[in-house]
Amino acid sequence: MINEKRDYIKIRISNIQKENWKKICLDKGISLTSLIVNSVENRMMDDERKHVLEFIEKQDNIFSKIETNINQVAKIVNTQKFISSQELNDFSEKLSEISELKKVQNRIFENIYALLAK
Structure with missing residues (x-):
């Protein structure tokens, strides 16, 4: 597969940010990966x-x-x-x-x- 997802990126954020992001994902019914990738790529x-x-x-x-x-x-x-x-x-x-x-x-x-x- 050309776009096989095998790599990881580690980022540091506060626990509050992490919980806020997880809540956004829960509300939207999406994964944290999807939230970050789509936000960064403006999709x-x-x-x-x-x-x-x-x-x-x-x-x-x-x-x-x-x-x-x-x-x-x-x-x-x-x-x-x-x-x-x-x-x-x-x-x-x-x-x-x-x-x-x-x-x-x-x-x-x-x-x-x-x-x-x-």
């Missing part, structure tokens, strides 16, 4: 990568539901040539939800691009 942390993937999966599921609802509204309107105020409100809420998700998605992608650019 995305494993927990951040996990959050991005979870967000994308959640977004995909929500967009599928919204798409289904939009198609149902279109079918009703095309059949009845009418849409009730409740259905219109539901439709508007789904569009607002899409707008909010897109804003979050764009912020996440901006962060990813910034990390990749370094």
Whole structure:
């Protein structure tokens, strides 16, 4: 293996720093090695990568539901040539939800691009 991990680096830090770093790792669900290496190399942390993937999966599921609802509204309107105020409100809420998700998605992608650019 080319990137086989066989070497060690010893550093001296205070017990307080060590405990703080271990707490950060516990909170993030990552290893101390991952925290240090990714921080030094300015790479995305494993927990951040996990959050991005979870967000994308959640977004995909929500967009599928919204798409289904939009198609149902279109079918009703095309059949009845009418849409009730409740259905219109539901439709508007789904569009607002899409707008909010897109804003979050764009912020996440901006962060990813910034990390990749370094």
